[in-house]
Amino acid sequence: MTQRAELATVMDRLAVDELITAYAVAVDDGDWTAYRGLFTADGRADYRSAGGIEGGAGQVAGWLAESLTLFAMRQHLIVNRRLRFDVLEHDTGDTASVRADYLNPMRVAADGGPTAPDLVCGGRYAFALLRTSQGWRLSEVVVEEKWRRLRAESAPAS
Template structure:
């Protein structure tokens, strides 16, 4: 593996880390830096929004306000580099805590896992995702968390 390939893979790994951090901290300005301005994002497999970047941010913001804590673990990153483009498939594991009930009930937690499928492009600002499709594998505790 040559140094350019190693550098690209490190930058792509950093991009996925930035994505997870942005979602977990609800930092939508940082989230936008993961994507090209014309990116298409599809979270429909997990019940989330699908569409252009800004539309998804507008819909995702109130959805994630339902959770007091989220933590995205991204691993098993498969990168297929092709010049200034790349396809990336990465696993995610995501525990989420539903906001505490106002009646004094304890917060409820659920877990989900799946894959992020990115189409990346090299830009003057580094690697960016022009398309993200989230693929769901499983949920645990979802019904109980929202009952």
């Protein structure tokens, strides 16, 4: 591999990493316009394993906007990212796939203040990406929730 090809691969890896991070930030911040903008025009997401829906990015963004109002705080951590570049139409590097684990603690919105219960879940994402004229975009996101826990915090010590 030439230095030019190696540099291009590094730049693509950084761009893909930025896209995955932008996905987590958009969900955590409830920025559904940004969320939709991360996908290709025909991009899809599948949250069925976590009790959600599967559909186009716009439809799923609407469902997320409604269902995540239950949570006053979300902090999505996407880790252990494994990236592969794939071939499309006899060229290299047009598509990519990322398998990554996630940990997602969320604070339930309640009038009880800091004693409100937390929901914590974890699992794995499968991201499919496509290089477009606007840069890398998500063509598919599949969530594989592996576990979840709902717990109430302990009362503060007196």
